[in-house]
Amino acid sequence: xxGWPSPYLVPVxxxxxTWIVLAVILRTFSDRILDxxxxxSLHQQPVPRMGGVGVTAGIAVSVPFFSPAExxxxxxGAAILVGISFLDDLVGLSIIGRLIMHFVAAGGLVAGLxxxxxxxxxxxxxxxxxxxxxxxxNFMDGMDGFAGGMAVFGFGFLALASWFAENTSLTxxxxxxxxxxxxxLFFNFPPARIFLGDAGSTAFGFLAGGLGLIGWRDGTWxxxxxxxxxxxxxxxxxxxxxxxxxQGEPFWLAHxxxxxxxxxxxxxxxxxxxxxxxxxxxxxxxxALAYQVAANSMRLIILGLWALLMVSGVLGIHVAERMSxxxxxxx
Numbered sequence: 498x499x500g501w502p503s504p505y506l507v508p509v510x511x512x513x514x515t516w517i518v519l520a521v522i523l524r525t526f527s528d529r530i531l532d533x534x535x536x537x538s539l540h541q542q543p544v545p546r547m548g549g550v551g552v553t554a555g556i557a558v559s560v561p562f563f564s565p566a567e568x569x570x571x572x573x574g575a576a577i578l579v580g581i582s583f584l585d586d587l588v589g590l591s592i593i594g595r596l597i598m599h600f601v602a603a604g605g606l607v608a609g610l611x612x613x614x615x616x617x618x619x620x621x622x623x624x625x626x627x628x629x630x631x632x633x634x635n636f637m638d639g640m641d642g643f644a645g646g647m648a649v650f651g652f653g654f655l656a657l658a659s660w661f662a663e664n665t666s667l668t669x670x671x672x673x674x675x676x677x678x679x680x681x682l683f684f685n686f687p688p689a690r691i692f693l694g695d696a697g698s699t700a701f702g703f704l705a706g707g708l709g710l711i712g713w714r715d716g717t718w719x720x721x722x723x724x725x726x727x728x729x730x731x732x733x734x735x736x737x738x739x740x741x742x743x744q745g746e747p748f749w750l751a752h753x754x755x756x757x758x759x760x761x762x763x764x765x766x767x768x769x770x771x772x773x774x775x776x777x778x779x780x781x782x783x784x785a786l787a788y789q790v791a792a793n794s795m796r797l798i799i800l801g802l803w804a805l806l807m808v809s810g811v812l813g814i815h816v817a818e819r820m821s822x823x824x825x826x827x828x
Contacts, residue, residue, distance in 0.1 A: 504669055507559045508676040515555030515680035522547050523690060544689055546586060548645075548681050549697025553579050555677030556700075563669045570609025571707040574602035578631065578703050582695035596628075599699075603627035606707050611714060627706035630727075633734035634702025635695060640757055641687035642771040647730055647778060648678030648701045654726045654782035655708060658789050662717040667708065674704060687767040718789060721796075725785035725803060729777050732807050733757060756814050763814070763821040780806060 526547060553575075560572055581598045584590060603624045611623060638644035652675035659667035678701070684691045693701075709723030724731065733756045741747075741754065753762065760770045781803065788799045 504563055504665070505672070507562050507669065508673040511555040511559045511673040512676040512680045513555075514558040515551045515677040516683070518554045519548065519551035519681065519684050519691060522551060523684065544692050546692040546694035547696075548685060548691045548693040549579065549583065549586075549695070549700060552677050552681050552693065552697045553700055555680060556674055556704075559670070559673035563666055565666050568610070568711065570606045571704070571711070574606045574707070575700055575703050577602050578699045579696045582699045586694045586696060596632075599628045599631050600624065602703065603631070603706075606703075607710070610707075610711060614714065623710060627703065627710070629735075630706035630709075630731075631699050631702040633730055634705065635698040636734050636738075637730045637755065637757070638693055638698040639753075639755065640761060640771060641689035641767045642682060642685055643757060643774060644693055644698055644701065645678050645682040645685045646771060646775050647727065649675050649682060650775065650778040650782055651675075651705060651727050651730075652678065652708075654785055655712070655723060657782075657786060658722050658726075659712060659717050661786070661789060664712070664715060664717045667712055667715070667717055671708060674701075687771060721788055721800070722785050725788060726782050728781050728803070728807070729774060736811075756811065760814050760817055763817040765817065777806070777810060 522545065526545065564572065577598060581590070581595060585595060606627060607620050607623045611620065615623065634644065634647075637647070652671045656668050656671035656675060659671060681691075681693070681697070685693070705723065705727055709720065712718045712723065713720050737755050741752070746752075753759075757770060757774060760773070761767060765773070784799055784803050784806070788796055791799055
């Protein structure tokens with residue numbers, strides 16, 4: 498950190514780096530690599546999907562300054578996924594090819610950071626969980642301001658949790674990622690001027706999984722902490738996938754049955770829905786911090802409150818859908 502008045506200025510550099518790159522992209526490449534509306538989309542007009550370039554550039558500004566050298570498997574894996582995903586944004590790649598690379602990146606991450614510390618069975622679980630986190634973030638990137646907001650709150654709460662545990666490196670890396678996401682959010686909040694694209698969403702998902710494992714390995718937190726922090730995405734994507742699979746639907750195809758999509762389609766619209774989701778993210782983050790500092794006797798109660806929050810959210814969406822249907826019938 499030599500030459501920096503304060504290490505906390507480096508996340509500011511990440512924010513500015515992302516802001517500048519995105520501003521340049523919108524001025525010079527706004528008609529390139531467009532996300533055209535399809536059966537999954539909630540937007541009506543083509544939107545540039547190069548936001549991941551700006552986000553990853555902002556993160557790269559910070560990495561050399563305070564990321565431990567031993568974390569290289571995290572950054573190598575992220576770089577591989579960003580490259581593959583950006584290529585997919587450009588020309589389109591097969592699902593199988595991309596998935597293989599996701600497993601390669603996750604396998605390298607687990608082997609490089611956890612090798613020798615966990616058995617083969619748990620290593621497989623960690624790899625699959627990392628691949629799922631990478632992909633579910635991509636699945637959930639379907640509404641203006643949503644994925645960027647989850648990154649701001651998710652990595653922001655990871656920064657707080659690691660700060661409480663006095664893990665400076667993890668605090669600053671998480672804060673830097675949240676800062677880059679915050680800069681992106683200025684361009685992505687409804688109505689969005691630019692989308693993340695696969696390069697940005699897979700990077701956020703992979704980094705969330707990777708930092709979660711690093712914090713667990715270092716004793717900074719229980720795996721419940723990152724799981725609770727990112728649970729608005731994890732629960733929605735996982736429950737929706739399982740429901741579609743059990744109903745015999747081709748769950749790998751584009752669709753609009755995620756809970757957040759259903760809320761938008763029930764008449765709430767992008768802005769109201771994303772603000773409600775931000776509220777959910779904050780509550781999940783607060784519960785995660787409470788779990789971090791609570792005595793063991795209180796942790797089960799905190800998990801119970803979290804489960805009640807998730808169930809209440811699902812029921813609330815069902816109510817919104819019924820009200821929308823009822824009003825439509827009356828109209």
